[in-house]
Amino acid sequence: MIEMKPLQQRINTIEETICRACEYAGRKRDDVTVIAVTKQVSDERTQNVLNEGIIHLGENRPEGLIGKQQAIPQGAVWHFIGNVQSRKVKEIIERIDYLHSLDRLSLAKEIQKRAVEPVDCFVQVNVSFEESKSGLSPAETLGFIEALRDYDKIRVIGLMTMAPLTEDQDTIRKVFRGLRELRDELAAKKMQHAPVTKLSMGMSNDYSIAIEEGATHVRIGTALVGSESEGDE
Numbered sequence: 425m426i427e428m429k430p431l432q433q434r435i436n437t438i439e440e441t442i443c444r445a446c447e448y449a450g451r452k453r454d455d456v457t458v459i460a461v462t463k464q465v466s467d468e469r470t471q472n473v474l475n476e477g478i479i480h481l482g483e484n485r486p487e488g489l490i491g492k493q494q495a496i497p498q499g500a501v502w503h504f505i506g507n508v509q510s511r512k513v514k515e516i517i518e519r520i521d522y523l524h525s526l527d528r529l530s531l532a533k534e535i536q537k538r539a540v541e542p543v544d545c546f547v548q549v550n551v552s553f554e555e556s557k558s559g560l561s562p563a564e565t566l567g568f569i570e571a572l573r574d575y576d577k578i579r580v581i582g583l584m585t586m587a588p589l590t591e592d593q594d595t596i597r598k599v600f601r602g603l604r605e606l607r608d609e610l611a612a613k614k615m616q617h618a619p620v621t622k623l624s625m626g627m628s629n630d631y632s633i634a635i636e637e638g639a640t641h642v643r644i645g646t647a648l649v650g651s652e653s654e655g656d657e
Contacts, residue, residue: 438631456641459505462483462649464646470492471495480500481496486516489516502521503643504523523544524643527559536577543577545579546584584624587633623640631644
């Protein structure tokens with residue numbers, strides 16, 4: 425019997441969890457995209473993730489993104505999942521496939537100025553109203569998205585949020601459900617520049633709940649990529 429490596433074991437565990445959550449919610453497995461958050465692991469470990477067939481990779485700093493792309497020039501779909509300063513937009517906007525943190529017009533204006541092709545964006549919403557988190561309030565979101573109508577380099581494909589760091593699953597579920605309900609309201613408006621069909625929510629500790637509540641993209645770090653202290657994969 426061939427012993428599985430830690431990375432393979434983690435991927436199998438995550439896959440089983442996703443399938444259970446999809447079955448519980450009556451969803452198809454193919455509706456959920458796993459983004460491996462590789463911001464704290466080496467280029468080698470990131471390449472190992474890619475070799476296992478997980479092609480969606482998430483970075484949260486320009487220097488981390490650029491460094492990973494120099495080491496891994498092909499095969500990945502790149503997600504920028506962190507807050508981005510307007511002055512840093514020029515460094516990343518032509519390097520990414522998705523931006524998960526659009527939350528202000530100053531950022532939108534810089535994207536409009538710097539992007540060559542339209543960028544698929546998630547608007548970040550602070551559903552939990554935590555002061556420590558970035559994002560628009562749910563009440564502000566429609567007006568913000570409507571204001572992007574003339575920004576032809578921005579396509580709002582969905583919404584993103586982060587749940588509070590808590591063991592209270594009811595609180596976590598309420599946040600994710602709130603984002604889904606807001607998504608449904610916005611999608612029903614059928615805005616050409618903003619289909620708003622996707623939901624980026626759920627991380628290592630709560631992705632199962634997020635999927636049950638409608639997540640289409642889950643951002644999984646340690647539970648998937650592990651930590652460098654574990655040694656070789």
